[in-house]
Amino acid sequence: MISRKTAARFWISTILLIFSFIISAVLLVKNLHTTDGRTPYNTTGNIPTNLKVYVDQYGLFHIDRKTLESYGLLLGPVERNRYRLSLRGETQRLWVTETEDYELLFYGRPSDSVYVNTNIYLLSIESSPIDETTILSDTVGFGVNDYGLAAKDTYTSLNKLEKNQLYYPQISEGDHWFWGVIPANQEQSYEITLSDVDEGIGTVHIRLWGNTQSNENPDHHILATINGTVVVDQFWDGIGWRDITAVIPAGILSSGKNDLRLRTPGDTGAPAEINLFDWVEIEYPRKALVQDGSLVFDGTDRPILLGGFNGRGMILDITNPEVPSVVELFYAGKDGVIFQTGLGRRYLALMENAWLEPYQIVPSNSKCAQFADSVDMGADYLIIGSKDLTENLVPLIKLRQSQGLKVEVITPDVIYDHFNYGYAEPIAIQRFLQYTSTQWNPTPRYVLLVGDSTYDPWGYISKPPSNILPSFFVETKYGGQTVSDVPYELMNDDNIPDLSVGRLPASSSRQVQTWVEKVIKFERTLEEGNWASKVLAIADEQDPSFQRDAEDFISGFPPPFVADMISQTTPDDDASGYVMSAFNNGYYLVAYFGHGSLTMWGKDRLFSLDNASTMTNPLTPIVLQLTCLTGLFTHPESYSLTEALIFQPNGGAVASLAPTSLTLPVDQHHLVEPLVQALTDSETRRLGDALLFAQRSASSNGKDQQDVLLTFLLFGDPALMIR
Numbered sequence: 163m164i165s166r167k168t169a170a171r172f173w174i175s176t177i178l179l180i181f182s183f184i185i186s187a188v189l190l191v192k193n194l195h196t197t198d199g200r201t202p203y204n205t206t207g208n209i210p211t212n213l214k215v216y217v218d219q220y221g222l223f224h225i226d227r228k229t230l231e232s233y234g235l236l237l238g239p240v241e242r243n244r245y246r247l248s249l250r251g252e253t254q255r256l257w258v259t260e261t262e263d264y265e266l267l268f269y270g271r272p273s274d275s276v277y278v279n280t281n282i283y284l285l286s287i288e289s290s291p292i293d294e295t296t297i298l299s300d301t302v303g304f305g306v307n308d309y310g311l312a313a314k315d316t317y318t319s320l321n322k323l324e325k326n327q328l329y330y331p332q333i334s335e336g337d338h339w340f341w342g343v344i345p346a347n348q349e350q351s352y353e354i355t356l357s358d359v360d361e362g363i364g365t366v367h368i369r370l371w372g373n374t375q376s377n378e379n380p381d382h383h384i385l386a387t388i389n390g391t392v393v394v395d396q397f398w399d400g401i402g403w404r405d406i407t408a409v410i411p412a413g414i415l416s417s418g419k420n421d422l423r424l425r426t427p428g429d430t431g432a433p434a435e436i437n438l439f440d441w442v443e444i445e446y447p448r449k450a451l452v453q454d455g456s457l458v459f460d461g462t463d464r465p466i467l468l469g470g471f472n473g474r475g476m477i478l479d480i481t482n483p484e485v486p487s488v489v490e491l492f493y494a495g496k497d498g499v500i501f502q503t504g505l506g507r508r509y510l511a512l513m514e515n516a517w518l519e520p521y522q523i524v525p526s527n528s529k530c531a532q533f534a535d536s537v538d539m540g541a542d543y544l545i546i547g548s549k550d551l552t553e554n555l556v557p558l559i560k561l562r563q564s565q566g567l568k569v570e571v572i573t574p575d576v577i578y579d580h581f582n583y584g585y586a587e588p589i590a591i592q593r594f595l596q597y598t599s600t601q602w603n604p605t606p607r608y609v610l611l612v613g614d615s616t617y618d619p620w621g622y623i624s625k626p627p628s629n630i631l632p633s634f635f636v637e638t639k640y641g642g643q644t645v646s647d648v649p650y651e652l653m654n655d656d657n658i659p660d661l662s663v664g665r666l667p668a669s670s671s672r673q674v675q676t677w678v679e680k681v682i683k684f685e686r687t688l689e690e691g692n693w694a695s696k697v698l699a700i701a702d703e704q705d706p707s708f709q710r711d712a713e714d715f716i717s718g719f720p721p722p723f724v725a726d727m728i729s730q731t732t733p734d735d736d737a738s739g740y741v742m743s744a745f746n747n748g749y750y751l752v753a754y755f756g757h758g759s760l761t762m763w764g765k766d767r768l769f770s771l772d773n774a775s776t777m778t779n780p781l782t783p784i785v786l787q788l789t790c791l792t793g794l795f796t797h798p799e800s801y802s803l804t805e806a807l808i809f810q811p812n813g814g815a816v817a818s819l820a821p822t823s824l825t826l827p828v829d830q831h832h833l834v835e836p837l838v839q840a841l842t843d844s845e846t847r848r849l850g851d852a853l854l855f856a857q858r859s860a861s862s863n864g865k866d867q868q869d870v871l872l873t874f875l876l877f878g879d880p881a882l883m884i885r
Contacts, residue, residue, distance in 0.1 A: 214584045215247075215283040216522040217270035220483065221456075222510065224517040225266040225285065233525065235287060243291040248284045250583050255486055257298040267298065267517060269478060269486035269510070275587060277632050279620040280521055282584040298488065313467040313500045316360045317459045319448035323354055324441035326622040332642030333371060336403065337440060339622060340371070344384070346428030346435040354388075354420040354444060357453060364410035364446035366393055368424075371438040375401045381432035385425040389414055397430070404437075415446050455516030461503030469498040474514040477501060481508045527579040540602040541570035543881050546591060547612025547666075548629045549573055554674040555612070558681060562881055568604060574613070574631060588632045592650055599653040599660065608662050608850050608881040609650065614669040617645060617796040624798035627669045633796060638869040641823030645796050646872045651857075659857045662850030662880035664817070667795040667805055676811045677878075680782050684816040685883045693781060694884075695722050698749040700741060701729040702756020702764045711788065711827055711834075712755045718838035741769045745779040745813065751786070751841070752815075755827070758789030761803050774806035777813030784849065784884070785815040786837075788830050793820025793875055804877050817849060817878025825873065829866040833874060836860055841884065850880025 213233060217223060230236050237244060247256040247268050257267040266285070273281045326339035342350050372382045379399045384406070386394035394408045426437055450459055452470035458480070459466065471494035479487045489509070492499045503509065543562050545552055552571050559569050574586065581597070582590030591611075599605050613631030618624055633645035651659035668674045688694050697719050701712035709729055716725035728744055741763075745752065754763050762770035785807060787793065792803040807815040819837075836859035840852035853876055862868045 212526045213285040214522075214524050214526050214579075215270075215285055215520045216280040216524075217283060218272050218280045218521045219518070220271050220458075220480075221269070221518040222478065222512060222516075223268055223270045223520050225520070225523070227263050227265055229523060230266070235285070237287065242297060243295045244288050245295050246286050246288045246292045247295070248286070248583075249281060250585075253292065253294045254283065256292070256295040257488065258295065259298050260300045269480060269483065270518075270520070271483045275585065276635055277587045277619050278585050284526065284583060299491065313465040314462060315450055315467040315469060316362075316447050317450055317462055317466055318445060320443060320445050320460065321356065322441060322443045326620070328438070329617065329623070330371075330373075330438060330642075331617075331644060334402075334642075338643050340438045340440050342424075342439045343373075344424050344426045344437045344439060346426050346432075349423055349425040350439070352422045352424070352439070352442070354422050354442065356415060356417060356420060356444060356446065356448075358449040358451050359415050359417045360447040360449050361412060362447035363412045364415055364444060366406075366408050366410050367443035367445070368394065368406045368408075369440040369442075370404045370406070371440060372398065372401055372404055373436040373438050374432065374434050375399075376432040376434070378431040381430050382435060382437060383427050383430050384437055385427060387421075387423045387425075389416070389421055410444075410446070415444070420444075452511070452513070456510065456512035458508065458510050459503075461505050461507040461509065463505050465500050465502045467498055467500050468494075468511050471498050471511070471513060472496060475499070475512060475516075476514070478510045479504075479507055480510050481506075486510075526584060527576050539570070539598075540568060540604045541598075541606050542567040542604050543569045543608045543610070544595075544598070544606040545569065545571045545610045545612060546574055546577070547571075547610075547631065550671055551612045551629055551668055551674050554671045555678060558678045558879070561682060561685070565883070567608075567881065570606075586630065586632060588634045588649070591632075592652070595650055595661070596653050606661055608848070608879075609664070610879055610881070611647065611650070611663065611665045612668060612674065614667045615645065615796045616798045617643070618798040626798070629669055633665075636872055638823045638825075638873060639865050640825065640869070641791070641873075644794065644823040644873060646822065647875050648857075648872050651854075657862075659854055662848075662854045662876070664850060664876040664878050664880035665795070666808070666879075667877065668809070673809045676809055677816075680814075680816045681879055681882060684782060687781065688883060688885075692722075692724070693748055694750045695724055696747075696749045697723055697725040697751045698744060698747075698753070698783075699725070699727040700744065700752065700754045700756075700763075700768075701727065702754075702768060703729050704757055704765055707827055708755045708757075711831065712753070714831075715753055715755070715834060715838060718835070719842055723842065737764070737766065737768050738770060738773045742773055742777065745777060745783070748779070748781040749783045750781075752783045753786040753788060755788045758787065758792045758803075758821075760791050760794050760797060760800060763787075763789060763792070763803070769803075771801060771803055771806050774803060774810055774814060777807075777810050779813040782814055782816040784878075784882075785818040785820075786834075787818060787820040788827065788834060790821055790824045793818070793873075793877060794822045795877070796822070808877055815878075817876065817882055819853065819874055819876055821870075821873050822875060823869065823873040825870045826866060829870045830874075832861045832867050833857070833870050844885065847883065847885050848880065849878070849882040849884050850876065852884065853880070 242258045247254045259265055273279055325341045328340045330338055344350050380397040381399055383397050391414050393410055394406055396406055398404055424439055426435055450466050450468050475492050477490040479489050562569050577594045578584050578586050578590045581593040611631050613629045614627040615633045616626050619626050633647050634649045636646045638644055647663050647665050650663045651661055653660040699712035699716045701709040712727050716727050719725040757765050795802050795805050804818050804820040807818055833856055837856035840846045840855040846852045862871055
């Protein structure tokens with residue numbers, strides 16, 4: 163039996179234990195919340211997400227507490243050095259302000275990628291402190307002149323001015339975008355805006371591309387004036403880059419707008435002269451005055467008086483923008499701040515809260531690792547495209563599944579986040595496909611890319627497609643820069659395709675729906691009548707070799723194939739109608755041999771974009787285009803002939819093999835011959851198998867033949883049934 167004394171001790175202990183629990187709970191709740199009662203600090207180490215921070219210019223950017231709070235990324239005062247900022251896997255300098263309402267600061271820079279116009283910084287929280295992340299002290303100095311030398315209030319400013327308005331793919335090296343073109347006997351004017359110009363001489367640097375060459379030497383002559391004064395008068399010879407440097411006399415430049423005029427006099431004797439203007443750099447004495455709360459300036463051999471500052475501010479050394487450093491915190495009065503610079507260094511001075519807003523902040527795709535690393539993943543038929551486009555592929559997916567193919571659909575943002583730090587670059591998709599070739603079971607045999615692309619992803623002249631799915635930029639011998647999807651087929655370094663890739667360059671769900679209906683109808687009618695054995699070759703009579711190539715092509719189709727050929731024998735006005743009538747006769751396979759461009763067959767509009775958009779052929783064939791440029795689907799302002807054929811709702815083509823560049827017929831023959839062999843082989847069941855056989859069998863000796871293999875792309879479904 164328990165004594166009264168023992169029972170009393172029990173109840174006292176119990177009451178004290180309960181009281182201690184209550185006190186602990188109160189303290190715990192208090193410690194978990196900020197002083198203003200907002201969201202608790204994240205002290206558990208369980209990070210809900212990483213952030214992608216998009217930056218499109220140079221400058222000091224900030225991420226405020228409200229943004230961190232909205233994503234559950236707040237850390238307590240002693241943990242804030244666990245933030246990590248990275249760029250393409252490399253840790254970046256990050257500063258955390260030493261305040262209650264702290265924010266993150268970093269010096270950002272624009273993208274140097276030809277595919278993406280913004281850099282993507284990744285913000286994460288790590289389990290231990292990051293060396294590159296520091297707490298920014300709240301202690302400041304004062305802007306006073308205590309250097310003993312008289313401070314300068316000017317510095318030499320270097321301003322590069324460039325506008326990308328003209329695309330020239332056939333530049334052999336370097337940039338393909340230019341500000342303007344200056345033909346012989348013409349003059350072009352360019353507006354140059356400068357700020358706070360001071361007295362003294364300047365320097366102009368002009369970069370040009372001489373785009374013509376003749377027997378005359380020299381065959382180029384350029385004159386440049388600034389505000390009416392001649393500063394450049396130079397001759398040179400040959401095709402290629404030309405860098406010109408000249409002195410700008412004192413008193414020529416002014417604050418605000420300045421007029422730069424470039425003139426090609428046309429007096430060299432060259433029959434044709436064209437110069438392409440790339441960019442101009444103006445080096446001039448500039449007053450050290452703040453603009454919109456900040457100033458980028460170069461160091462001198464003396465202290466600099468930075469005018470226009472008032473209040474708290476900071477100065478960063480950005481000589482190497484990849485490794486910036488905070489060199490001074492200051493408080494400036496009405497007279498500004500004096501700073502001891504270093505010769506050859508570049509600095510950014512800015513007032514408190516004059517930092518920039520990121521272009522965009524979004525969470526990274528947290529599911530990508532789970533998806534890509536799953537041991538259960540595998541597909542025969544892989545579709546890559548945005549959700550709003552691929553949701554219209556359901557009937558096609560069901561058809562492929564009914565044919566025994568395992569189908570998987572993945573959105574590109576998942577691939578970008580997991581394989582390329584969020585960047586929408588083609589290398590991300592290539593890495594993903596190479597990953598699936600070793601880690602998935604089954605490994606993909608057919609890949610359908612659903613989405614448009616452009617050779618202007620930066621949006622210089624036209625806004626990029628909303629559903630962009632990039633292609634690789636490649637350099638070719640005759641066409642210069644173009645695009646290719648063939649690198650997606652390469653799973654290793656042997657440069658031999660390992661899987662079949664097709665592209666549906668759609669920019670709308672309606673286009674996808676139209677195309678899917680054509681695919682299903684095509685396969686349903688394969689066994690109807692003798693349609694699947696009818697082949698047509700069309701030859702451009704501009705060159706006899708085209709007719710010979712067409713004859714060789716149809717000779718490769720033995721019975722039961724019925725192969726016909728037509729060539730342009732009618733007057734020009736009736737040529738396109740003749741081709742349209744041929745399509746209406748119901749051919750399974752149509753091949754064109756001849757000259758071509760982005761929007762037409764033949765130099766005399768044998769068949770054009772306008773014709774394709776009015777086609778009503780009830781049976782839509784596979785169209786092989788042994789020509790040039792008709793598959794350049796990346797033009798930002800014009801539809802290609804191939805796109806018109808694929809997306810024409812009342813006719814056109816179900817699939818097409820078409821080029822994105824210029825190649826010679828003699829080199830195209832190396833691809834055509836094995837392709838015909840595969841198309842006539844009864845064992846070849848799908849279009850992608852036939853093209854893959856041709857690619858692997860074709861000779862690739864020399865740059866010319868390699869360009870054919872690289873630039874003839876399949877537009878349509880690589881799993882399209884042809885038997």
